[in-house]
Amino acid sequence: MDLSCTPEEEDFRARLRRWLGEVLPKLPAPPAATDWPGRRAYDTAWQRMLYDAGYAGLHWPRDAGGQGATPAQHLIFLEETERAGSPYVGANFVGLLHAGPTLAAEGTAEQRARWLPPILRGEEIWCQGFSEPDAGSDLAALRTRAVRDGDDYVISGAKIWTSHAEVADWCELLVRTDPAAPRHRGISWLAMPMDAPGVTVRPLRTLAGSTEFAEVFLDEVRVPVANRVGAENDGWRVTMVTLSFERGTAFVGEVVACRRVLGELARAARANGRWDDAVLRRRLGRLSAEFTALWRLTQWNVSEAMRGAARGGQRGGGVPGTGGSVFKLRYSHARQELYDAAAEVLGAGALDADHAWVAARLSSLSYTIAAGTSQIQQNIVAERILGLPKGR
Amino acid sequence: MDFQLTDDQRALKEGARELLAGRFGRDRLRAAVEDPAPDRALWRELGAAGFFALRLPERDGGVGLGLPEAVLVLEEAGRALLPGPLVACQLLAGVLDGVAAGERVAVLCDGAREPLLWEHPAGCDELILLEGGDGLADGRAEGAPGRTGGAYRSAPDQVSCAPFASVDPLTPLARVLDLPRTEPVAVDAPRLRREAALLTAAQQLGSAVRTVEMAAAYAREREQFGVPIGSFQAVKQLCTQMLVRAEIARSAVYAAAVTESALDITGAKLLADEAAVRNARDCLQVHGGMGFTWEADVHLHLKRAWWHAERWGTAGEAEEMLAAGLIA
Numbered sequence: 001m002d003l004s005c006t007p008e009e010e011d012f013r014a015r016l017r018r019w020l021g022e023v024l025p026k027l028p029a030p031p032a033a034t035d036w037p038g039r040r041a042y043d044t045a046w047q048r049m050l051y052d053a054g055y056a057g058l059h060w061p062r063d064a065g066g067q068g069a070t071p072a073q074h075l076i077f078l079e080e081t082e083r084a085g086s087p088y089v090g091a092n093f094v095g096l097l098h099a100g101p102t103l104a105a106e107g108t109a110e111q112r113a114r115w116l117p118p119i120l121r122g123e124e125i126w127c128q129g130f131s132e133p134d135a136g137s138d139l140a141a142l143r144t145r146a147v148r149d150g151d152d153y154v155i156s157g158a159k160i161w162t163s164h165a166e167v168a169d170w171c172e173l174l175v176r177t178d179p180a181a182p183r184h185r186g187i188s189w190l191a192m193p194m195d196a197p198g199v200t201v202r203p204l205r206t207l208a209g210s211t212e213f214a215e216v217f218l219d220e221v222r223v224p225v226a227n228r229v230g231a232e233n234d235g236w237r238v239t240m241v242t243l244s245f246e247r248g249t250a251f252v253g254e255v256v257a258c259r260r261v262l263g264e265l266a267r268a269a270r271a272n273g274r275w276d277d278a279v280l281r282r283r284l285g286r287l288s289a290e291f292t293a294l295w296r297l298t299q300w301n302v303s304e305a306m307r308g309a310a311r312g313g314q315r316g317g318g319v320p321g322t323g324g325s326v327f328k329l330r331y332s333h334a335r336q337e338l339y340d341a342a343a344e345v346l347g348a349g350a351l352d353a354d355h356a357w358v359a360a361r362l363s364s365l366s367y368t369i370a371a372g373t374s375q376i377q378q379n380i381v382a383e384r385i386l387g388l389p390k391g392r
Numbered sequence: 393m394d395f396q397l398t399d400d401q402r403a404l405k406e407g408a409r410e411l412l413a414g415r416f417g418r419d420r421l422r423a424a425v426e427d428p429a430p431d432r433a434l435w436r437e438l439g440a441a442g443f444f445a446l447r448l449p450e451r452d453g454g455v456g457l458g459l460p461e462a463v464l465v466l467e468e469a470g471r472a473l474l475p476g477p478l479v480a481c482q483l484l485a486g487v488l489d490g491v492a493a494g495e496r497v498a499v500l501c502d503g504a505r506e507p508l509l510w511e512h513p514a515g516c517d518e519l520i521l522l523e524g525g526d527g528l529a530d531g532r533a534e535g536a537p538g539r540t541g542g543a544y545r546s547a548p549d550q551v552s553c554a555p556f557a558s559v560d561p562l563t564p565l566a567r568v569l570d571l572p573r574t575e576p577v578a579v580d581a582p583r584l585r586r587e588a589a590l591l592t593a594a595q596q597l598g599s600a601v602r603t604v605e606m607a608a609a610y611a612r613e614r615e616q617f618g619v620p621i622g623s624f625q626a627v628k629q630l631c632t633q634m635l636v637r638a639e640i641a642r643s644a645v646y647a648a649a650v651t652e653s654a655l656d657i658t659g660a661k662l663l664a665d666e667a668a669v670r671n672a673r674d675c676l677q678v679h680g681g682m683g684f685t686w687e688a689d690v691h692l693h694l695k696r697a698w699w700h701a702e703r704w705g706t707a708g709e710a711e712e713m714l715a716a717g718l719i720a
Binding site: 002003009072075265266267270275285286289296297299300303304306307322329377383387 | 397604622628643650
């Protein structure tokens with residue numbers, strides 16, 4: 001068990017810090033959360049800077065245009081960019097973390113050449129069309145139909161919880177291509193242009209007041225068969241490659257941020273006198289242990305992935321297995337506890353929706369729901385890891 | 393960074409598990425409930441296997457390994473519910489003659505606690521009193537006043553005690569009324585306390601991992617309403633939360649063994665205590681009525697977890713120290 005960095009990793013960290021120190025002070029102020037064109041421009045400009053500096057697609061394999069960095073280097077990248085207060089991956093999220101890795105793993109040479117470079121250069125934005133109004137945790141219940149018509153699929157249906165749909169160029173879309181097959185075996189993965197006739201985007205206002213998500217309605221949208229990644233009806237397997245990426249790396253920066261926020265909470269409580277409340281103090285102390293352990297679990301999972309990659313088992317970046325599920329179950333809950341504690345520190349200030357901690361408290365409510373509710377995750381862990389029998 | 397067990401560490405852990413399974417299986421565990429004094433033959437065997445001399449340099453007859461390896465071995469001991477002052481013998485090997493070889497059994501008495509409790513009074517050759525007074529990180533004094541934080545050797549036969557009905561049948565306790573400080577012992581007391589906390593946390597981790605397995609195994613077999621109870625979501629969710637607690641504690645305990653930082657150890661003990669106690673409670677719940685019997689082993693895990701949670705820093709102390717660490 002070794003938590004220290006190799007000389008190569010230290011060197012990587014030092015170079016990254018130097019670069020961040022040079023470029024971050026020159027960045028313009030980030031746009032307002034409601035300014036979607038501004039957000040797209042800001043996020044893609046940052047991606048272009050990463051590309052020019054050789055940090056784009058860090059964890060992608062080299063043959064996909066990535067840097068082929070080790071998971072440990074990726075971890076350092078996410079840790080250091082968060083510490084330095086860099087822009088977030090933002091609108092580039094789906095392209096870099098879901099669609100891109102799926103294309104890299106499953107796409108043909110032509111598909112990879114068409115779609116991967118624009119993602120890395122920050123030229124094209126992707127969104128995700130997986131969930132449907134009647135297919136949430138039970139994703140395989142999706143009903144959006146794609147019917148073959150010559151060289152096209154003709155698609156009708158509705159998608160929901162689609163982030164960045166307003167500004168996306170492409171959608172990684174799951175459609176049902178064989179309604180007669182067992183449900184996991186009748187699904188296909190398509191790259192759909194968002195400007196195709198028949199695509200309607202309707203912003204969905206969340207309880208946080210923002211429009212981070214949208215509903216996407218599809219009315220006889222034509223998508224070329226050539227845009228299908230993987231074989232027809234093999235989309236479920238293709239998708240699972242993507243989802244393992246989502247669980248593995250999505251929260252690294254956030255854990256670093258949560259540990260920083262915890263220190264800020266303690267100092268704020270000291271300043272406003274609430275630190276004298278032993279119950280609150282002990283709550284914050286416990287959260288400190290929790291987030292430290294979650295950071296260690298991240299390092300454990302990343303080390304496991306590196307060993308897997310060294311054995312040639314997995315493509316870089318994916319963190320499957322027990323650790324990823326355990327992490328998600330505990331982190332989603334711990335994040336909600338953190339911002340509940342923040343509300344206690346703020347007192348009546350917790351009713352101010354403009355306060356960053358209050359906004360974070362509201363958005364934290366989605367964490368036990370998004371990417372598989374905690375309840376369904378627990379069933380999956382019980383069945384796959386603890387070997388308990390299926391049942392309802 | 394390679395935060396995974398090395399091949400040697402994995403082999404050591406498996407070896408400890410096999411040794412304990414062979415020498416301290418379920419029959420022996422249940423026999424120990426009736427007669428909990430440390431089994432001297434087993435103690436010597438553990439000594440010969442390097443259980444206590446693990447961290448002593450090879451030139452002193454030790455194995456020359458580090459704190460992470462000691463944690464892995466103690467995790468297995470916690471899993472097997474091996475009774476006896478394992479932490480004391482691990483930490484005092486090389487300090488007191490005969491302890492490393494398992495010839496003599498040493499006990500640590502934590503003077504920062506009231507009442508002052510002495511584990512395994514009947515099977516003890518050496519008693520070391522570790523006085524309170526290290527102080528908490530926020531500057532408040534810990535323990536009763538007048539205790540200075542030194543370590544003293546005491547003669548077990550001269551200790552004045554009152555009987556104490558230990559809740560853990562595998563850990564007999566006596567309440568110490570007065571004990572002679574025969575001679576000071578040259579140990580780094582704050583370090584000893586930290587390592588005792590970490591090695592205790594390692595045993596809690598082992599117990600927490602074991603109770604997950606026990607609960608899942610029972611849930612797979614026990615049938616009600618014509619199906620295994622493990623097919624009920626409520627039972628699944630209990631078992632999954634147990635796994636989450638154990639694995640979070642594992643990350644914290646292993647990392648603290650590597651960093652040896654006081655705050656990391658404090659956090660690891662807090663999470664491991666919680667994992668052991670709450671997992672034993674949930675394991676009991678999954679076992680239903682059988683879980684409430686003396687015959688089932690679940691209560692032995694719960695009671696040991698309570699004992700360990702009380703040693704070398706409780707939840708309240710840990711949370712205060714960690715809170716102080718946030719503003720340091």
